[in-house]
Amino acid sequence: MSAIVFAGSAQFTAISILAQGGGAGAAVAAAALMNSRFLPMSAAVGPSFSGGPIRRALKGQAVVDHSWALSSRGDGTFDEHLLLGASAIAYVTWVSGTAVGALWGDALGDPDKLGLDAIFPAFFFGLLLNELRSRRARGVAALGTGIALALVPFTPAGVPVLVASLAALVGLTRRARADVRERQEAEGEPR
Amino acid sequence: MSTGAMTIVGCALVTAAIKAAGPVALGGRELPTWFTSVVILLSPALLAALVATQALAEGDQLALEADTGGVAVGGLVIWRSGSIVACVLAAATVTAALRAL
Numbered sequence: 046m047s048a049i050v051f052a053g054s055a056q057f058t059a060i061s062i063l064a065q066g067g068g069a070g071a072a073v074a075a076a077a078l079m080n081s082r083f084l085p086m087s088a089a090v091g092p093s094f095s096g097g098p099i100r101r102a103l104k105g106q107a108v109v110d111h112s113w114a115l116s117s118r119g120d121g122t123f124d125e126h127l128l129l130g131a132s133a134i135a136y137v138t139w140v141s142g143t144a145v146g147a148l149w150g151d152a153l154g155d156p157d158k159l160g161l162d163a164i165f166p167a168f169f170f171g172l173l174l175n176e177l178r179s180r181r182a183r184g185v186a187a188l189g190t191g192i193a194l195a196l197v198p199f200t201p202a203g204v205p206v207l208v209a210s211l212a213a214l215v216g217l218t219r220r221a222r223a224d225v226r227e228r229q230e231a232e233g234e235p236r
Numbered sequence: 237m238s239t240g241a242m243t244i245v246g247c248a249l250v251t252a253a254i255k256a257a258g259p260v261a262l263g264g265r266e267l268p269t270w271f272t273s274v275v276i277l278l279s280p281a282l283l284a285a286l287v288a289t290q291a292l293a294e295g296d297q298l299a300l301e302a303d304t305g306g307v308a309v310g311g312l313v314i315w316r317s318g319s320i321v322a323c324v325l326a327a328a329t330v331t332a333a334l335r336a337l
């Protein structure tokens with residue numbers, strides 16, 4: 046599963062639904078919901094990829110949270126090579142880690158006992174800190190947090206995070222757009 | 237096909253389609269300002285929501301648990317030191333220690 050889906054949160058979502066006794070349809074739907082964030086993410090990266098439609102579609106497969114966030118230049122463009130490189134490393138470690146876990150997982154004992162479940166949020170926290178340079182970004186992060194936490198008790202897993210992305214619509218305000226335009230002009234028409 | 241296999245194949249197809257759609261539909265075109273403006277803010281919104289739900293939610297409940305403390309310490313570490321490795325190690329260690337209590 047790690048080798049062909051390559052989207053951790055969706056994999057975990059699908060598996061937890063199967064574990065609760067849900068069917069394949071429900072598991073795939075939830076995973077798709079969880080993965081729908083890749084739609085705006087890969088659309089954002091699209092113009093930064095070189096090559097024809099097929100090559101870009103293939104490169105789009107490399108988009109995952111960390112490589113996407115790492116390669117973002119913060120002005121709406123992305124470092125294509127950094128993204129592909131980061132994803133290649135992540136892919137190898139993700140697949141080999143899954144294999145190690147499947148083969149020797151029982152020997153490790155309970156991963157919760159080792160605190161391993163705290164690693165993902167801590168890692169995302171580090172990436173988040175990088176993104177909070179502007180006051181607007183901090184406001185959006187707070188809004189996204191609020192939306193997500195408010196929805197947790199009422200919606201299936203995955204939905205709160207998805208809806209929280211609506212906080213980014215703050216970017217539609219006239220002030221936000223003016224700031225983007227100003228920055229693009231200051232940098233001399235990026236790409 | 238078993239339920240597990242169907243889930244895996246289904247996830248693979250859906251994920252590939254989603255990831256391919258963006259670059260093909262928009263590739264090579266200049267993005268409108270409003271789009272760029274929203275996309276810049278997408279990652280703080282999504283990352284904050286991921287951190288909050290992973291650290292504070294257990295299933296459909298909000299709960300302060302060991303991993304909440306671990307992530308908080310990890311956040312402090314990266315804020316002070318800037319090292320993501322130290323942050324992740326601290327988060328896991330504190331979470332494990334709190335659970336061992």
